[in-house]
Amino acid sequence: MGSHFTLPEREVLYRLNKAKRPKAEIAAVLGRDRSTIYRELSRNTGGRGYRAKQAQRKAEDRRLACRREPKMNDPVLKKYVTRRLKKKWSPGQIAGRAPKEFPRRPARRVSHQTIYNWLAQEAPELRVHLRRGRRRRRPETRGKIPNCVGIEGRPKSVDAKRRYGDWEGVTVVSPGRRSGLVTMVERKSQYLRVRKTTSLKSLATMRTACRGLRDLPPDLRRTMTLDNGKEFAGHQMLTERLGLDVYFAKPYASWQRGLNENTNGLLRQFFPKGTDFARISRRQVARAEILLNERPRKSLGYQTPSEVFTKKCAAFEV
Numbered sequence: 058m059g060s061h062f063t064l065p066e067r068e069v070l071y072r073l074n075k076a077k078r079p080k081a082e083i084a085a086v087l088g089r090d091r092s093t094i095y096r097e098l099s100r101n102t103g104g105r106g107y108r109a110k111q112a113q114r115k116a117e118d119r120r121l122a123c124r125r126e127p128k129m130n131d132p133v134l135k136k137y138v139t140r141r142l143k144k145k146w147s148p149g150q151i152a153g154r155a156p157k158e159f160p161r162r163p164a165r166r167v168s169h170q171t172i173y174n175w176l177a178q179e180a181p182e183l184r185v186h187l188r189r190g191r192r193r194r195r196p197e198t199r200g201k202i203p204n205c206v207g208i209e210g211r212p213k214s215v216d217a218k219r220r221y222g223d224w225e226g227v228t229v230v231s232p233g234r235r236s237g238l239v240t241m242v243e244r245k246s247q248y249l250r251v252r253k254t255t256s257l258k259s260l261a262t263m264r265t266a267c268r269g270l271r272d273l274p275p276d277l278r279r280t281m282t283l284d285n286g287k288e289f290a291g292h293q294m295l296t297e298r299l300g301l302d303v304y305f306a307k308p309y310a311s312w313q314r315g316l317n318e319n320t321n322g323l324l325r326q327f328f329p330k331g332t333d334f335a336r337i338s339r340r341q342v343a344r345a346e347i348l349l350n351e352r353p354r355k356s357l358g359y360q361t362p363s364e365v366f367t368k369k370c371a372a373f374e375v
Contacts, residue, residue, distance in 0.1 A: 149355065225314045236256070323352075
């Protein structure tokens with residue numbers, strides 16, 4: 058691919074052309090193709106003939122006119138991206154959601170890489186809202202839970218995610234297990250319920266879990282898949298009070314509750330490893346729940362869990 062003419066080249070072209078030298082000779086002197094010489098003269102000759110400085114200005118003006126305005130210079134798009142970043146959305150989620158927000162404005166559809174580049178070059182202060190790396194969760198090593206049914210007894214329809222009302226649950230705990238959160242995620246919609254528990258004893262934990270789901274209709278309370286933490290030893294309370302069929306993942310097999318584990322990773326954006334939940338208010342927990350449920354997900358076609366779950370709730374007139 059040929060390079061643009063430089064001002065020194067244009068000055069040579071000007072002198073040779075004024076001396077009426079053949080175009081083939083001029084091309085040989087400049088190391089250019091003859092058609093390139095004809096094109097340069099045709100495009101940049103003014104009323105007083107071809108002049109080097111005038112030709113240089115004409116070429117620069119055309120390049121400026123053709124240069125695309127950076128997408129993130131659009132104040133509406135910049136505001137849209139900034140607000141979602143502050144809600145802890147990822148650049149990929151923002152980019153995927155943009156066509157739904159601006160269906161008639163293709164110019165305001167932006168790629169995730171454009172957002173990352175903008176953050177690096179112009180808005181580094183917003184990078185604090187991006188997800189951070191996290192350590193892997195340590196496997197459960199505590200005792201056997203009585204009267205539990207393993208995940209192998211769970212209906213196959215739960216694996217296929219063909220229906221709503223199948224949940225995964227686990228606790229997120231403070232150092233020393235002094236306090237924690239009970240997190241429950243609906244598998245099909247990825248909708249999250251989070252409740253703070255002041256004690257990780259079984260009775261308190263199960264009461265907290267029941268409070269988190271008791272406002273839902275029975276058809277949205279079908280099954281619950283838990284990990285093997287001793288705080289779930291009283292799991293029969295979920296069956297007796299909410300009608301949930303409870304199943305337990307195998308020890309050290311966190312992938313059997315993969316959605317729950319991933320969602321807890323998102324929750325760590327708000328409450329990093331080492332957080333003392335005794336110092337966290339219920340209002341802070343509720344805010345994190347809302348922000349996560351209003352974050353679009355690629356697996357949902359960039360709908361939010363709230364949008365998907367609310368539609369289903371409306372069908373039951375909740």
